[in-house]
Amino acid sequence: MRFLDLLPAERVRSGLVAHDKAELIDRLATLLASGDDVAVVRDALSARERLGTTGLGRGVAIPHGRSAAVREARAAFVRLATPISFGADDGLPVDLVAALIVPAHFTDQHLTLLAELAELFSDTRVTAALRAAPDDGTLRAELARARGVSLQG
Numbered sequence: 001m002r003f004l005d006l007l008p009a010e011r012v013r014s015g016l017v018a019h020d021k022a023e024l025i026d027r028l029a030t031l032l033a034s035g036d037d038v039a040v041v042r043d044a045l046s047a048r049e050r051l052g053t054t055g056l057g058r059g060v061a062i063p064h065g066r067s068a069a070v071r072e073a074r075a076a077f078v079r080l081a082t083p084i085s086f087g088a089d090d091g092l093p094v095d096l097v098a099a100l101i102v103p104a105h106f107t108d109q110h111l112t113l114l115a116e117l118a119e120l121f122s123d124t125r126v127t128a129a130l131r132a133a134p135d136d137g138t139l140r141a142e143l144a145r146a147r148g149v150s151l152q153g
Contacts, residue, residue, distance in 0.1 A: 001073065001109055001112075001113070002113075002116065002147065003075055003098065003100075003113055003116055003117060003120075003143075003147070004143060004144055004147055006073050006074055006075035006100070006113075007075040007076070007077060007140065007143070009136065009137065009140055011031050011032070011074070011075065011076040011077070012076070012077050012078070012136045012137075012139055012140045012143075013031070013076075013077075013078040013079070013136060013139075014078075014079045014133060014134070014135055014136050014138075014139045015079065015080075015081045016078040016079065016080050016081060017080070017081045017082070018080060018084060019084065020084055020085070021049070021084060021085065021086055021087070024063075024080070024084060024086075024097065025042060025045050025046055025049065025063060026042060027078075028041075028045060028063060028076055028078070028097070028099040029041040029042035029045060031076040031078070031099070032045075032074050032075075032076050032099060032100075032101045034070075034072070034074065037069060037070065040067050040069045040070065041065070041067070041070070041101050043065075043067070044065025044066060044067040044070070044101055045063050045064070045065045045099070045101070046065075047065060048063065048064060048065045049063060053086060053087035053088060053089075054086075055086035055087055055088030055089070055094055056088065056118065056121060057088045057089055057090040057092065058090065058092065058121070058124075058127065059083060059092050059093065059094055059095050059096055059127070060094065060096045060097075060098075060121040060127065061086045061088070061094040061096070061097050061098075062097075062098050062099070062100070062114060062117050062118070062121075063097065063099045063100075064099065064100040064101070064102070064110070064113075064114065065100070065101055065102075066101075066102050066103065066104045066106065066107075066110060067101065067103070067104055068103070068104040068105075070101055070102065070103050070104075071103060072103065073100065073101070073102040073103065073106060073109065073110075073113070074100070074101050074102075075098065075099065075100050075113075076098075076099045077096075077097070077098050077099070077139065077140070077143060078096075078097045078099075079095060079096055079097075079130060079131065079133070079139060080094070080095045080096075080097065082095075083095040095131065096121065096127060096130055096131070098117050098121075100113055100114070100117075120143075120146055120147065123146070126142070126146040129142045129145075129146070130142050130143070
């Protein structure tokens with residue numbers, strides 16, 4: 001399972017507005033929710049952030065969480081309209097955010113997805129292309145291009 005396999009077009013947003021980390025977590029929980037599990041997703045993302053920031057540095061964050069109440073892995077990707085403080089070690093505000101929620105038993109898959117994202121966002125050409133993408137569709141297409149995937153439809 002790859003990140004893009006979990007990322008339908010409706011969970012990609014360019015120009016998302018969030019004024020702080022808490023508001024961003026709320027918006028991500030809404031994007032990642034399936035049915036009525038927004039609170040479950042928000043709690044899982046918030047619990048992980050309390051353990052330490054998921055800000056990677058260079059303006060990128062990967063908020064993620066696991067929950068026994070979640071049946072399938074889901075992803076979202078947003079580019080913020082205005083970067084926000086996220087507590088990354090380099091002190092830079094975040095504008096590119098990949099979010100994940102996975103079932104509690106997805107330990108290995110969760111770690112594999114996080115490693116994939118860390119590798120993806122370590123490439124400055126990829127992050128530059130994501131920051132330059134004019135809309136949601138182009139943003140998703142740039143993610144696919146960076147992973148060598150052809151999007152259908």
